Every structure is written in C-alpha cells, then in structure tokens.
Amino acid sequence: xxxxxVKDLDVRFAVRGGDLKALxxxxxxxxxxxxxxxxxxxxxxxxxxxxxxxxxxxxxGYIAGGEILLEGKNLAAMSERELRKIRGNxxxxxxxxxxxxxxxxxxxxxxxxxALKAHRRISTRAAREIALTKxxxxxxxxxxxxxxxxxxxxxxxxxxxxxxxxxxxxxxxxIIADEPTTALDVTIQAxxxxxxxxxxxxxxVALMLISHDLGVVSQxxxxxxxxxxxxxxxxxxxxxxxxxxxxxxxxxxxxxLPQMGEPGARLFQIPGSMPSLNxxxxxxxxxxxxxxxxxxxxxxxxxxxxxxNVDVACYEVSNLIEQERLIRIQEQDS
Amino acid sequence: xTSKSTPLVxxxxxxxxxxxxxxxxxxxxxxxxxxxxxxxxxxxxNGVDLQIQKGEAxxxxxxxxxxxxxxxxxVMGLLTPTAGEIYYEGRRxxxxxxxxxxxxxxxxxxxxxxxxxxxNPRMTIRxxxxxxxxxxxxxxSRMAIDNKIQxxxxxxxxxxxxxxxxxxxxxxxxxxxxxxxxxxxxxxEFIVADxxxxxLDVSIQAQVLNLLVDAQKTRNLTYLFITHDLAVVEHFGTRxxxxxxxxxxxxxxxxxxxSTPRHPYTQALLSAIPRLEDDRPSHIRxxxxxxxxxxxxxxxxxxxxxxxxxxxxxxxxxKLIVTDDGTQVACHAVEEGRL
Numbered sequence: 001x002x003x004x005x006v007k008d009l010d011v012r013f014a015v016r017g018g019d020l021k022a023l024x025x026x027x028x029x030x031x032x033x034x035x036x037x038x039x040x041x042x043x044x045x046x047x048x049x050x051x052x053x054x055x056x057x058x059x060x061g062y063i064a065g066g067e068i069l070l071e072g073k074n075l076a077a078m079s080e081r082e083l084r085k086i087r088g089n090x091x092x093x094x095x096x097x098x099x100x101x102x103x104x105x106x107x108x109x110x111x112x113x114x115a116l117k118a119h120r121r122i123s124t125r126a127a128r129e130i131a132l133t134k135x136x137x138x139x140x141x142x143x144x145x146x147x148x149x150x151x152x153x154x155x156x157x158x159x160x161x162x163x164x165x166x167x168x169x170x171x172x173x174x175i176i177a178d179e180p181t182t183a184l185d186v187t188i189q190a191x192x193x194x195x196x197x198x199x200x201x202x203x204x205v206a207l208m209l210i211s212h213d214l215g216v217v218s219q220x221x222x223x224x225x226x227x228x229x230x231x232x233x234x235x236x237x238x239x240x241x242x243x244x245x246x247x248x249x250x251x252x253x254x255x256x257l258p259q260m261g262e263p264g265a266r267l268f269q270i271p272g273s274m275p276s277l278n279x280x281x282x283x284x285x286x287x288x289x290x291x292x293x294x295x296x297x298x299x300x301x302x303x304x305x306x307x308x309n310v311d312v313a314c315y316e317v318s319n320l321i322e323q324e325r326l327i328r329i330q331e332q333d334s
Numbered sequence: 335x336t337s338k339s340t341p342l343v344x345x346x347x348x349x350x351x352x353x354x355x356x357x358x359x360x361x362x363x364x365x366x367x368x369x370x371x372x373x374x375x376x377x378x379x380n381g382v383d384l385q386i387q388k389g390e391a392x393x394x395x396x397x398x399x400x401x402x403x404x405x406x407x408x409v410m411g412l413l414t415p416t417a418g419e420i421y422y423e424g425r426r427x428x429x430x431x432x433x434x435x436x437x438x439x440x441x442x443x444x445x446x447x448x449x450x451x452x453x454n455p456r457m458t459i460r461x462x463x464x465x466x467x468x469x470x471x472x473x474x475s476r477m478a479i480d481n482k483i484q485x486x487x488x489x490x491x492x493x494x495x496x497x498x499x500x501x502x503x504x505x506x507x508x509x510x511x512x513x514x515x516x517x518x519x520x521x522x523e524f525i526v527a528d529x530x531x532x533x534l535d536v537s538i539q540a541q542v543l544n545l546l547v548d549a550q551k552t553r554n555l556t557y558l559f560i561t562h563d564l565a566v567v568e569h570f571g572t573r574x575x576x577x578x579x580x581x582x583x584x585x586x587x588x589x590x591x592x593s594t595p596r597h598p599y600t601q602a603l604l605s606a607i608p609r610l611e612d613d614r615p616s617h618i619r620x621x622x623x624x625x626x627x628x629x630x631x632x633x634x635x636x637x638x639x640x641x642x643x644x645x646x647x648x649x650x651x652x653k654l655i656v657t658d659d660g661t662q663v664a665c666h667a668v669e670e671g672r673l
Contacts, residue, residue, distance in 0.1 A: 041535035257540075258565045268540065
C-alpha cells in the first residue's frame with residue numbers, strides 16, 4: 001500500500017456567483033521514501049494541492065470530494081483534533097518564505113521546543129537537546145548560539161535551514177516542501193536542495209516537492225506530476241517526462257526554457273496564458289493554447305492514457321497510441 | 335565587435351554608497367564615558383568600469399545584494415553616484431540636470447522587474463503610453479501620437495483596441511509587454527532592463543524574452559540586462575559581467591564565460607544552475623554566505639568563500655586582468671596561474 005494516496009480530490013472555493021474549482025479530480029500516490037515533484041505555473045493549483053493534503057485549506061475553500069489516505073486513513077474526513085496529531089508529526093511542511101513561517105518574536109530554540117512539546121511529553125531540557133541535534137543535522141554553523149537567536153538575526157539561507165530542522169524535529173514520514181528555495185539565491189538554493197535531498201535519503205523520508213522550476217524538480221525527484229488549471233495533465237517517472245514529454249503543454253514548458261534554445265535565437269513560446277479559475281474553458285483546459293487542439297478537445301475533458309510509464313490526459317496522445325496499435329495489428333495480419 | 339569605437343555607454347570607476355547612520359546627532363553614541371561619532375554605509379558599488387558597445391546586450395549577473403540593480407539605476411540617473419563617471423556617446427551625463435538631461439532621458443529607457451508596480455493603476459494603457467510621447471515630443475499632432483501608440487502596441491502583441499483598459503485588466507505577461515511598449519514609445523537607443531522576466535511564469539518568460547530579442551533586431555537597440563538567472567544570460571547576452579559585493583569579478587563573451595569560466599565565483603555560480611540533463615554535475619559548494627556590504631572584507635571580496643584563497647587574497651584587492659581569450663578576471667589565483 002502506498003504511504004499516501006490521493007483519490008479524485010476536488011477542492012473548491014465558494015465565492016459570490018458560484019464555486020471556483022481549484023482542483024478537479026486529482027489522483028496520485030506517494031510511497032515511503034519516494035521523492036515526488038509537483039510542477040506547474042502560478043494558478044495551476046500546486047499549492048492548493050499541497051495545503052489540502054493536511055486539510056489546511058482556509059475558508060472559503062473546502063474539500064468538495066475525494067479522499068486523502070495516509071496508510072488507509074482518510075485525512076479529509078478527520079476531525080481537527082485528529083489532524084493536529086498528524087500535522088508536523090507524520091507529515092511536515094516547508095513553506096516558501098522562511099520569514100513568514102518563523103515567529104519573529106520567539107527565539108529559534110523556543111519555537112523548536114514548542115513544536116516538540118505539542119506532540120510529546122518531554123522536558124524542556126530534553127527538547128532543547130533534540131533541537132540542537134537537528135540544527136547540527138542541517139549543518140547550521142554554531143548551532144548552540146542559534147537556539148537563543150531570533151529569526152531576524154539569521155540570513156535567508158540559515159533561516160531555511162532552521163525551517164528544515166523544524167520539519168525534521170518529530171521525524172515525519174512525509175515532508176511537503178512548497179517552493180522551498182524560490183526566495184533564495186542560486187548558490188544558496190543549490191546547497192539547500194542538496195541538503196534536503198541528503199536528509200530525505202538518510203532517513204527514508206518521502207518528499208513532495210512543489211516547484212515551478214523544472215530544473216530543480218528534474219534533479220531531485222524520481223516521479224513528477226504536471227498540473228494545469230487544477231488538473232494533473234501528465235504524471236510518471238521524472239526522467240521519462242523530461243526526456244520525452246507527451247502532453248503538448250509539458251513539451252512546450254521544456255522547450256520554452258532558455259537553456260533549451262539556441263543562444264540569440266527566438267525561444268519556443270506557448271501562446272496566451274493560463275486561464276483564470278472563473279473562466280475555465282470547456283473540455284481540455286489547455287485547448288485554447290494548444291497547436292493540436294481539435295473539436296474533440298473543445299468538447300470534453302480527456303481521460304488518462306498510458307504511454308510507456310507515463311499517464312497523460314490528451315486526445316492527441318491517445319489518438320497517436322491508437323493509430324500505432326492499429327498499424328501494429330495490420331502488420332501482424334499481413 | 336568594434337571595441338575601438340566610442341562605446342555607447344561608458345561607466346568609469348563607479349561607486350555608490352548608501353548612508354545608514356542618519357544625521358549628525360544620530361551618529362553620536364556614548365561609549366565608555368566618551369562621545370563617539372560612528373558612520374555606517376552600505377557599499378553597493380565599489381569601483382566598477384563597464385563599456386557597453388552599440389548593438390550588444392550586456393548582461394550583469396550576481397546574487398542579491400551584489401549591486402546589479404544599483405548599477406542599473408545609477409546609469410539611468412535615478413541615483414546619483416558617490417564617485418565615478420558615466421558617459422553616453424562620449425558625453426558625461428552623470429552631472430547633467432534638468433533640461434540638459436532631457437534628450438538622454440528619451441534615448442535611455444528602463445524596464446522594471448514588477449509589472450504590477452511599474453504601471454500606474456489609475457491610468458489607462460493609452461494614457462500610460464501617451465504620457466512619455468507627449469513629454470518628449472510636445473510638438474506632435476494628435477494623429478502622430480495615436481499612430482505611434484498603435485505602432486508600439488502592435489509591436490509588443492497587445493491589441494491596439496485595448497487602449498482604454500486599465501493595467502489590472504491584464505495578466506502579468508501582458509503588463510510586462512505594456513511596460514516594454516512604454517519604453518519603446520519614445521524610440522530609445524538604449525534600454526536598461528532590471529530583471530524584466532523574473533516575476534513571470536516559465537511559458538510567459540519565453541514570450542517576453544522573444545519580444546526583447548525581436549525589438550533589439552528591428553529597432554537596433556542596445557541592452558543592459560540585469561538578471562540573476564544564468565540560463566537567461568546564456569541565451570540572451572552578448573557579453574556578461576559577473577558581480578559580487580559591488581565589484582565585477584569576471585567580464586567575458588557569453589560563449590567564453592559558459593565554456594571556460596575563470597573566476598572561482600563564476601565557476602560556483604555556473605555549477606549551481608539546476609539543469610535538465612541526466613548526469614547531475616556535482617555543484618561546487620561554497621562556504622558560508624555573502625558577507626554584508628556594510629563592512630566589506632579586506633582584499634578580494636570573495637576570499638571568505640573562496641576555496642583557493644591565500645594570504646594575498648585576504649589583503650590585496652585583485653584588479654581586472656585580461657587573459658588570452660579576452661576575458662577580464664579579477665582574481666589573484668588566475669593571475670598567478672594557480673587556477
């Protein structure tokens with residue numbers, strides 16, 4: 001059984017004039033120790049997906065359907081009390097902006113001890129001891145001193161190390177990291193990413209990495225999901241998708257990267273932009289920007305087809321697969 | 335490249351400090367029974383020389399706090415330099431005021447990072463584009479202005495019929511196009527773009543980057559392009575200046591820089607780009623973090639994080655030297671052949 005399994009998750013935001021469908025039928029699973037990437041542009045629903053796993057969607061948002069199974073137990077149906085035992089304890093989260101996550105008026109040590117005491121019956125001294133070992137683990141320079149320092153006394157990179165130490169405090173089975181390095185400089189980003197990868201491998205922690213950066217996802221994760229307008233449009237092994245993307249949107253995203261183009265030449269560009277939630281097109285949400293769009297795409301949402309080890313939601317791909325199958329049958333007949 | 339001719343923009347010995355200590359009274363402090371006066375400043379740029387040739391795209395890369403945006407703003411005259419000179423086509427412009435500066439304001443235009451902040455929310459797109467044209471060409475007729483607005487809007491791919499709309503009615507990518515249209519409206523020769531695509535999504539970044547490349551070709555523009563994204567530089571730049579703590583540590587042709595980076599900082603920076611390729615190159619891990627620009631380290635600004643640093647690096651500031659392939663590097667290790 002997968003450690004975490006999300007089935008047909010629907011998340012909506014109730015606003016004047018009806019519900020906005022932020023997630024539409026999201027399904028994926030995460031195994032113990034696996035690293036999963038969640039890729040998409042702003043507004044695709046990546047963060048909503050991450051937040052809804054721990055049922056952290058604030059009003060007017062709500063989970064309208066589907067299940068989130070942690071070893072078979074449905075988090076979507078749990079009470080706030082039960083959820084609190086899981087948040088931070090079995091599933092930890094790392095957010096984009098470390099300054100927003102850390103409380104500016106409490107010292108690093110106080111915040112770490114507080115988290116430990118919330119979940120375990122433990123003395124302050126013992127909690128500080130655990131906090132110290134975690135700060136050492138994330139290679140924070142002079143950790144003893146840091147316990148009594150405040151967030152503003154640390155640099156951006158050090159703060160994100162503290163955040164990772166806090167995420168590791170209760171030895172979670174899953175870490176959900178929502179754009180953990182976006183606010184950091186490239187050299188610091190590379191260090192933090194390497195650290196996160198190392199720690200997850202060491203303790204066999206599953207990592208769900210949310211990022212808009214295909215480069216980061218391709219280097220860190222084993223499997224990836226590509227999201228567009230509240231739907232997963234492609235999912236499978238990261239290498240396979242990067243080397244041979246099936247969905248026209250994923251292909252376009254990869255081709256549009258400056259590193260893929262000839263220097264000085266025009267880059268491949270996907271026309272238009274992601275539709276807003278109150279104006280989602282009918283059928284496949286990508287069809288207005290897709291060069292292969294047909295009437296079929298405009299009418300109904302494509303289901304998933306399998307190509308290699310990759311699941312894709314695209315009529316163009318499924319038609320191609322069907323054609324190939326027919327050709328094979330013809331060849332066999334003749 | 336014709337490096338012999340006068341560069342379009344010539345920056346010489348540029349320095350910029352931002353005072354932190356406030357007025358005279360605020361600088362005073364009482365310590366050990368005596369009155370002290372303490373002055374503190376952020377040393378944003380510490381002696382930068384750059385020549386920008388006509389028709390090229392010079393990129394400045396570096397991490398936050400290295401002074402790249404300060405250079406952009408100083409060149410544009412939005413900040414006054416603490417020391418140093420800026421020349422445009424051989425004429426010194428950093429001391430010009432008012433009317434004298436006006437023709438240069440037209441020739442030099444700027445594109446900012448955040449299109450949500452750079453467009454006035456209370457002006458329609460037409461008003462936004464009309465203002466600079468009217469300002470620089472007070473003698474133009476209504477017709478001429480309208481034609482110009484139509485021309486720039488079409489050239490950036492915004493429907494000319496949308497002129498009556500406001501900024502908030504457009505997406506981020508469209509807003510950045512409008513910001514570019516505003517810069518192009520007065521037919522500039524030189525454009526300073528400060529992180530113009532950093533706030534945009536990947537698929538939109540490609541659109542805006544293509545637009546900038548097209549505009550360069552059709553309008554014969556020269557760019558000073560500020561970015562932290564090396565992949566964009568590799569694609570876009572003619573030459574690249576790598577900055578660290580207010581100094582240029584390497585200046586090279588884009589191709590040369592990416593194939594043979596010389597400065598240890600450039601090497602670390604290049605190895606840190608997350609690439610799509612399979613074979614994950616082990617990135618060079620730098621010790622520690624960028625020191626604060628308030629108290630600059632002695633000697634080479636990079637020595638505290640440099641794996642090749644020795645005593646000379648800790649004491650003596652390295653000068654830019656020209657290597658065989660034309661690259662300029664400020665590094666004792668390269669100069670001595672240790673690297």
